[in-house]
Amino acid sequence: MLSHKGTEAINADRLLLRRFELSDAYDMFKNWANDSEVTKFLSWKPHSSIEVTKEILEKWGNEYNNNIYNWAIELKEIGEVIGSICIVKLDEKNYSCEIGYCTSRIYWGKGIMSESLKAVIDYLFLK
Template sequence: MTPFAELRIQTPRLLLRPLDDGDADALFAIFSDPAVMRYWSTPPWADTAQALRLLEGEREALAGRRDLRLGLVPHGGDGRVVGTLSLYKINAACRSADIGYALARAEQGRGLMNEALAAVIDCAFDHRPGAPFDDLQLNRIEADIDPRNAASCRALERLGFQREGLLRERWIVAGEVSDSAMYGLLRADWMARR
């Protein structure tokens, strides 16, 4: 088991690492962009204090091993976080977790999130002793996506997530009502593809 605060995952183009206070400006830039937030579960951030609140909450959640949010940092850049990827609502009894992600607009469309998701899922479903999540023995990862969010649906489907159902009028964000397409990936699905 690796403490969430110490987790580092490398992909060909990215380092995935826990967030820290120095990431507040980068997070605000991502989560205040209406294009990034079009199908998010909250309106775009309007205040940098929201970034600081998120970072404060992160520290507690990391320690409690309930939620893990990693920052995506391109190799060879200035160290700035360009996206986030979360495993959250980790349910030890059901050995399941939700997954969520966002990438700065300028970084979209190059398969970066696919790379990050594949690496985190590989890690999450690795049950071997000594693996970062070996204590959780995760069996299922799920995602709740606005069905109009074609890029996100496609990103999940490309990794083998199955669309398992539709929850109608599940969200109301800034007065706009939207459905949830529920996606699920079982460890058995993932291992069969690897």
């Protein structure tokens, strides 16, 4: 059973999953939000400017509460936000959820999302 905790920081081996901050705008825009290859199958289009990214981060910051789960994926080694992972649909009746994620292309195939996904599943259902 999921007990709502909201978006709390999660430490994984190589990653820190944490709430987004407005100061993440540069990393987000640079690493994935403006990349049409990353956003090809997402529900949103690439950001046309860093101002769009800032607006999104400001909105997300105002939405954090106990029922919002939206993490920045920070690569500890470089201290930079390289992606995001969030619950996009939660079905408490059936104990299930859909998780959306994306990351910078240079980190594709390196196990970043597998590590992030495991950390989020453990956080949601085991702790």
